[in-house]
Amino acid sequence: MGKVRLQDVASRAGVSMKTVSNVVHDYPHVSEAMRHRVQRAIDELGYRPNVLGRRLATGRTGLLALAFADVSLPYFSELARIVSAAAARRGYRLLLEQTDGTLEGERAVVSSSEAGLVDGVIFQPSVMSSTEIAQHRNDVPLVLLGEGPAPVTVDHVMIDNAAAAAAATTHLLNLGRRRIGFLGHEEQRTSATSKQRLRGYQHALEEAGLTPDLDLLLPSKAVTSADAVVAVSSALDRGLHFDGLVCRDDLAAIGALRALQERGLGVPDDVAVTGWDNISMTSFTHPTLTTIAPDTLSLAETALDLLEERINGHDGMGRHRIVDFTLLARESAPGLPAVLVS
Amino acid sequence: MGKVRLQDVASRAGVSMKTVSNVVHDYPHVSEAMRHRVQRAIDELGYRPNVLGRRLATGRTGLLALAFADVSLPYFSELARIVSAAAARRGYRLLLEQTDGTLEGERAVVSSSEAGLVDGVIFQPSVMSSTEIAQHRNDVPLVLLGEGPAPVTVDHVMIDNAAAAAAATTHLLNLGRRRIGFLGHEEQRTSATSKQRLRGYQHALEEAGLTPDLDLLLPSKAVTSADAVVAVSSALDRGLHFDGLVCRDDLAAIGALRALQERGLGVPDDVAVTGWDNISMTSFTHPTLTTIAPDTLSLAETALDLLEERINGHDGMGRHRIVDFTLLARESAPGLPAVLVS
DNA sequence: CTTCCATATTACAGCGCTGTAAATTCACAA
DNA sequence: TTGTGAATTTACAGCGCTGTAATATGGAAG
Numbered sequence: 001m002g003k004v005r006l007q008d009v010a011s012r013a014g015v016s017m018k019t020v021s022n023v024v025h026d027y028p029h030v031s032e033a034m035r036h037r038v039q040r041a042i043d044e045l046g047y048r049p050n051v052l053g054r055r056l057a058t059g060r061t062g063l064l065a066l067a068f069a070d071v072s073l074p075y076f077s078e079l080a081r082i083v084s085a086a087a088a089r090r091g092y093r094l095l096l097e098q099t100d101g102t103l104e105g106e107r108a109v110v111s112s113s114e115a116g117l118v119d120g121v122i123f124q125p126s127v128m129s130s131t132e133i134a135q136h137r138n139d140v141p142l143v144l145l146g147e148g149p150a151p152v153t154v155d156h157v158m159i160d161n162a163a164a165a166a167a168a169t170t171h172l173l174n175l176g177r178r179r180i181g182f183l184g185h186e187e188q189r190t191s192a193t194s195k196q197r198l199r200g201y202q203h204a205l206e207e208a209g210l211t212p213d214l215d216l217l218l219p220s221k222a223v224t225s226a227d228a229v230v231a232v233s234s235a236l237d238r239g240l241h242f243d244g245l246v247c248r249d250d251l252a253a254i255g256a257l258r259a260l261q262e263r264g265l266g267v268p269d270d271v272a273v274t275g276w277d278n279i280s281m282t283s284f285t286h287p288t289l290t291t292i293a294p295d296t297l298s299l300a301e302t303a304l305d306l307l308e309e310r311i312n313g314h315d316g317m318g319r320h321r322i323v324d325f326t327l328l329a330r331e332s333a334p335g336l337p338a339v340l341v342s
Numbered sequence: 343m344g345k346v347r348l349q350d351v352a353s354r355a356g357v358s359m360k361t362v363s364n365v366v367h368d369y370p371h372v373s374e375a376m377r378h379r380v381q382r383a384i385d386e387l388g389y390r391p392n393v394l395g396r397r398l399a400t401g402r403t404g405l406l407a408l409a410f411a412d413v414s415l416p417y418f419s420e421l422a423r424i425v426s427a428a429a430a431r432r433g434y435r436l437l438l439e440q441t442d443g444t445l446e447g448e449r450a451v452v453s454s455s456e457a458g459l460v461d462g463v464i465f466q467p468s469v470m471s472s473t474e475i476a477q478h479r480n481d482v483p484l485v486l487l488g489e490g491p492a493p494v495t496v497d498h499v500m501i502d503n504a505a506a507a508a509a510a511t512t513h514l515l516n517l518g519r520r521r522i523g524f525l526g527h528e529e530q531r532t533s534a535t536s537k538q539r540l541r542g543y544q545h546a547l548e549e550a551g552l553t554p555d556l557d558l559l560l561p562s563k564a565v566t567s568a569d570a571v572v573a574v575s576s577a578l579d580r581g582l583h584f585d586g587l588v589c590r591d592d593l594a595a596i597g598a599l600r601a602l603q604e605r606g607l608g609v610p611d612d613v614a615v616t617g618w619d620n621i622s623m624t625s626f627t628h629p630t631l632t633t634i635a636p637d638t639l640s641l642a643e644t645a646l647d648l649l650e651e652r653i654n655g656h657d658g659m660g661r662h663r664i665v666d667f668t669l670l671a672r673e674s675a676p677g678l679p680a681v682l683v684s
Numbered sequence: 685c686t687t688c689c690a691t692a693t694t695a696c697a698g699c700g701c702t703g704t705a706a707a708t709t710c711a712c713a714a
Numbered sequence: 715t716t717g718t719g720a721a722t723t724t725a726c727a728g729c730g731c732t733g734t735a736a737t738a739t740g741g742a743a744g
Contacts, residue, residue: 005700016724021702029722048481050458052403053700055394056729070423071438072622077419081412084440096413096438098426116392116730139345139390225626258626280414284567284600286628347730358694363732371692395730398699458700 004047013041024049060119064092064307067109068124068145069101073223074279075249076124083122083300090304092119101126110136120307126191141310143303147193154318155306159294159325161193165200166207167327168246168274168292173208175272175335177244180205181216181235183256184228184248190219194248197276201246216242220252228255236263243271244333250275250282253289257332272333287331295324346389355383366391402461406434406649409451410466410487411443415565416621417591418466425464425642432646434461443468452478462649468533483652485645489535496660497648501636501667503535507542508549509669510588510616510634515550517614517677519586522547523558523577526570526594532561536590539618543588558584562594570597578605585613586675592617592624595631599674614675629673637666 010017015038022030023038030038041047055061066083068076084094095118099105106128109121120141125133125148133144134151143155150156172180182201185194202212218235221227228247232255235242247253253275260267267273267287275282278293302321329335352359357380364372365380372380383389397403408425410418426436437460441447448470451463462483467475467490475486476493485497492498514522524543527536544554560577563569570593577584578601589595595617602609609615609629617624620635644663671677 006702007700017700018702018725019723022723025702031722034722050700052394052397052458053729054702056398056700056731057702059729061394071413071426072416072420072423074414074416074419077416077422078414080419080438081414081440084413084438094438096422096426096436098423116394225622229626254623254626258628261628280567281596281623284571284596286600286603348732349730359730360695360732361693364693367732373692376692392730395699396732398701398730399732401699 004045006047006049006053009038009041009045009047012045013038055116061117062092063095063118064304065095065097065109065118065121066123067097067099067106067121069099069105069126071096071098073251074281075277078279079296079300082296083303086297086300086304090308097121099126103127107132107136110142120311122303122307127189141307143307143310145299145303147191147196149192150318150320152318155303155310155320156318157299157303157306157321157323159299160322161196162200162203164276164292164294164325164327165197165246166204167200167325168276168290169201169204170208171274171290171327171329171335172244172246172272172333173204173210175244175268175333177272178210179213179216179242180244180246181218181240181242182246182248183218183231184220184223184252185217186223187219187221197246197248215240220248220255223249223251225251225255225258228252229259232256232259233262236260236265245271245273247273247275250277250279250289250291253291253332254281254285257285257287257289267332268334274327274333278328282330285332290330290333291328293326293328295326298323346387348389348391348395351380351383351387351389354387355380397458403459404434405437405460406646407437407439407451407460407463408465409439409441409448409463411441411447411468413438413440415593416623417619420621421638421642424638425645428639428642428646432650439463441468445469449474449478452484462653464645464649469531483649485649485652487641487645489533489538491534492660492662494660497645497652497662498660499641499645499648499663499665501641502664503538504542504545506618506634506636506667506669507539507588508546509542509667510618510632511543511546512550513616513632513669513671513677514586514588514614514675515546515552517586517610517675519614520552521555521558521584522586522588523560523582523584524588524590525560525573525598526562526565526590527559528565529561529563539588539590557582562590562597565591565593567593567597567600570594571601574598574601575604578602578607587613587615589615589617592619592621592631592633595633595674596623596627599627599629599631609674610676616669616675620670624672627674632672632675633670635668635670637668640665 006017006020009020020038023035064087066080071077080096087094099109106125109123110133122143124145130149130151134153144150145157147158147161185198205212218231220231245256247256253273256273257267260271265271275289275291278291282289282291302323306319348359348362351362362380365377406429408422413419422438429436439451441451448467451465452475464485466487472491472493476495486492487499489500489503547554560573562573587598589598595615598615599609602613607613617631617633620633624631624633644665
């Protein structure tokens, strides 16, 4: 068992393979009698179509890949869930591919050294430059996610990072904070993501007539809560004073919460904090976390729309789509009702 | 481009397809000169082998599936990362499959309606009964994870849940707690996982000469922090008193932390709390969370060992393997040093 | 300068399936 | 009864690759 082939069913039912294939695919021009006869043979034999054979014949696997640095990061795993569900609604299954945020891993994704497995790829690069992405020969349809500067030839979906960072910063300003820090950008080789967020942060400060203070930039060794704890703790140790903190992402914010509480600083009373991503944990931290919530559902659907068009042969220039985000005001920086910015 | 086939390379290099194939696979009996010549043709044409063709010919895809309820649950996403890395070391790639914890989704996994895509499946069932799993025709090698009662015919890897629950409970008893609750088992249709954990909890209480109090069992609607918050809050509302809480998993524990803090109860002073799974967030909660840490690395390796044997044709009875766990004492229930229990 | 053997290379079939085009069947009208 | 077109069903080739078995090559031995 497990070795039943189309031909076996065909023999059993006394028909041709193609007729069986037609029944399997609900091809309309099959008589009822025939359909029943074949279906019975299928059931009796426990036949299961082999995707590989089908793929080889049709050129499609019904598989998409979603590639990013690390599934165990909540933003990615929650995104994966949403994309996976959306893909399933369109009849695709999702293969998750991790790059570990390394150049090597990302190169493997775009060069797709093993072709033919997936019909398309949704890829959130961490370190690869846009020019390098563009250079790679692109056998398989590709849509980029995230803030990296996408090459003009490739489709791309993102939120307006600078605007969102500005919204978070402005939110803190509206709470009366004046010494607002930025936490969690990479120490060296600042990523495009962090750069855009820093830009929005700086812009909002300047809009408010404040001069950004370089001391208030707290880089973090890696994008983890642990490194954020270290960054904030050492800043406090060296006597830095701040009353607001715009964090690069929720993990950094959670690290910040922890570090502040260890020093006995109250959030939001002493320091108001904002996160970024709206990972589910942000509703359960103490205090709950004010955060930038990208419209991930729309992100997923948009990316899949673009990808499906590519799969179906669309061959134009890269399209660039911006999806919405929301600033969710919660305990760590309360005050304004949720603000929708496009 | 993207349409380079083995035959194209063969023509270009002026050799047979098989020779190209041999070069691609580092088959030993190929002369250096030939290897170079073919390799140049490969490079010039940008040839990428097509996995599907290969699979059809060899019967292997190099893909494994990891199936569980929901990637966005931290335990699963962190497990996925570990299994994925371990699989990569063995030359496999990992396909993540979500069942949403529904019977329907789980049936789809075991009946593998589309055969041939993956070489094997690692599956953590949530609701499917062992008999039903056993009944399903099993074309593809399968290894079960987790606490469900595994059918004797199928390989299975787990930790000793009752022992771990007893360890957590005993840890609280050693801290002098006497009114210890259990939080987070399913309200109806208690899962096998919860049952075993409840059993260990009860056993530890009885060992200590205490009579389990049914009021101290706080079921939760679903396995989420949100529902845990509700469960704990309403227990406190109805005046329930407890000084220790063994939680079914870390998410429940995080919800408990939140609910207790909202009521102004101190952790661990008023209530000591233990979690389960050691998700990374438990190091950053306030207070940090004492938790049961399954040896997931060993879990992953063991599961892959068993699976590879099956893939390579092993056909005996189901093997059952127990992997270690550790009780990590942190702030929410401090005291004893880490205790290793097998 | 043969002969022989080990090593390098090739021809060919077939993995399981589907698209195309051709063949068959059927219902109904002439 | 026969013709006609529409509705079903079938034959066949081929998707890209690899295993097997057969063939070619080249150097050492005779």
